[in-house]
Amino acid sequence: MVYNKEQIVFGYLQIQKSELLVRELEAYKSVYCGLCKHMGKDYSFLTRLSLSYDCTFYAMLLMSVSRSCKGFKDGRCTFNPLKKCKFALCESDCYSKASAFSVISVFYKLKDDLADEGFFRRILTRFLLLFFSHWQKKAAKKYPDIDKYISDMTTMQAEAEADTNCSVDMAAHPTGYMLANVFALEAENDTDKRVFYEFGYHLGRWIYLVDAADDIEKDKKKNNFNPFISLKEEYTEERIVSALNQSLARAYDAYNLIDIKDFRGILDNMLLLGLPSVQNKVTGNIVGGNNE
Template sequence: MFGYLQIQKSELLVREAEAYKAVYCGLCRQMGKDYSGLTRFTLSYDCTFYAMFLMSLNRSCKGFKDGRCTCNPLKKCKFATDEGDAYGKAAAFSMISVYYKIIDDIQDGGFFKKLLCRIIKPFFSHQRKKAADKYPDMDKAVSDMMNMQYDAEHSENPSVDMSAHPTALMLATLFSAEAHDEIQKRVLYEFGYQLGRWIYLVDAADDLKKDIESNGFNPFVNKKTGEVKSADFIAAVLNQSLARAYDAYNLMNFTDFKGILDNMMLLGFPASQNRVTSKLDTEVNNE
């Protein structure tokens, strides 16, 4: 994914920071176990959030255990235990997402990026196949998202909503699949949709200057006229999606990791957004 689903570490309690790290380390270990040690380099904050969210939703974490870092055996660390499949799904999602990102970069990247992606593609193609065999619905959701995204970005003049829809729908599909009843399914769908929409659009805002300079696609730039949306418009769109995601989040009764998830929703995600939007006025000449 994109790396925007982060904690605000300075505002976490010490035990919460340790618990977050224990989930991060647990997912790192799972990725090495299920796929390859090299795949640990693709570990992201986004997939850590996904694993923690699933563990909290299903109350599948039954404690922590001491161990040694799989990347540095001399270093002691704690691992959050998971009696469900949160780690497995988060690790698979990482592999599937990385593979399709490589495919996207081969299609739209520069010469050197394309060359690098072609070199590493066979390795991640194998890892993605293993992940898809375990979670075919997840692979289909991401594959469908990539196809829809291509169609949207190559249409005559896609709107912001049209451009963000594929990523939003993909996360809505993944989150709603975890529901225990119909009401929860509707809440998880809305949460996933708005969070996915926000992720896509905050990434687009982050890439705005680069896309303008390279004449690449960006939903905040009109393909016909080249007009760039104002910084205020971009901030308002992002605020709307994040607020609606938080509204859906509040309808879920979390107990495990609640302090960490609250920190991310109320502080971490807005901080990621602010880092992006604070530079828009100076980087883009808005009319």
Template sequence: MFGYLQIEKEELLVKEFETYKAVYCGLCKQMGKDYSFLTRLTLSYDCTFYAMLLMSLHSSCGGFKKGRCTCNPLKRCNFAYSKNDDYQKAAAFSIITVYYKLIDDINDSGFFKSLFSRMIKPFFSHQRKKAKKRYPWIDEYVAEMMERQAVIEQDKSASVDISADPTAQMLGKILAKDGNDETESRVLYEYGYNIGRWIYLMDAADDIEKDAKSLSFNPFIQEDGLTLDNNIISLTLNQCLARAYDAYNLLDINGFKGILDNMMLRGFPKIQNKITDKTQKDSDKSFESQKGSKDE
């Protein structure tokens, strides 16, 4: 995924930050165990969030153990353990999303720009087949999302809502699979839908300048080449987080609540403000550049 689902470290208690790192390291260890040492390098904040959310919903944290970091054997880490397959599910989700991201990069970039993606694709294709065998429904939802996204992005006039819908539905369906009953599944779908929508639109906001230069599709860039007002972008992102938070408050969070609350109320808004501040600066530069050209 994209790495936007982050904590606000300065606002966490020390023990909460150590717990977060233990889950991160636990997922890293699981990825190496289930797939390959190299797949650990693709571990993201987003999939750590997914693992932590699942462990909280299922009360599956089985405690903590000290061990050697595989990437740095001189370092000792705390590893959080899960009593069920929550780590395995998050590891599979990570592998599958990385594979489809590679496919997207290859399709959207020229041969030389996508050369690295082409080189590592066979490796991740093999790992993705293993992940798909374990969790076929995750691969199905991600593949469906990529297919729908490709069709939508062919239409340069596609609206913000339509553009964000495939990613939103994908994450909503994946989270809904872990509901204990129909009601919880519906809440998890609503939560996942709005977090997925926020992730997609965050990535779009982050890429506005790059997409404007390359003339690539971006829902925040209008057909005439002008970017939507930054206030509208911020309002749209705020709406996603607000709806996600409403659904989050309906969930039975049994563990890691302080950390998950920190992410929802501190971490996500912080990274959003960082992105929207950047888009505002880029917009101001563009305006000054256009003004200077007219003056000349």
């Protein structure tokens, strides 16, 4: 997924907390904490800082499809030992895949940042790369396909942004392509593969576009590439909302064809309420108002 500085910590695939049942909210927090704990176990305490809601969604989707969550365990937060929390138990490699996805994504994002950041930012980025390059190699050895698709995405993204005729669709394609192929790895047959691919593609496209919409003002000031502020066509609120709605609707259509076994209420909440809420906040900020 495309990570900006805020996204490394938070992410766009969020829940609508107020609309979840208490037990659903506790289950979501338990998956988040379980993934956090596993990242530290697989790689390093520092990699937990790269944990995002997006990777939590990925872990929860994998656990739902494979029905690998086997209950919850009481424990204490790694960052705050005085705080009690629950950890969702998983008998498959769902946490391992999500941890690898996070580490690999941050590694390639840091590499990309070297060309864009200022002098002091580059120093910090190079320092972080010393650690993440080691963790990326470890993750790529275990999940080479995930590493390949994320690596391909960064190459495709750079090529798209260098194209003077780059359109919104061209710019969003690499992220869609990456997530489509990563999700398709979970399919057991050709039919499921097409469904997972479609879901991943349009969800990835939405993530890229909502990130681009979120960064419009910043990119205008820094003269950075942004598909919504191209030289050939001025962006409008209607154009942005239309592109986001189209991706979200097609992602949801494909999602409904997936055999969701566990966490259905939470995943439904994210697709139907959480993501639209995030989108409304982003587009509301663009026009200086509130679209909710």
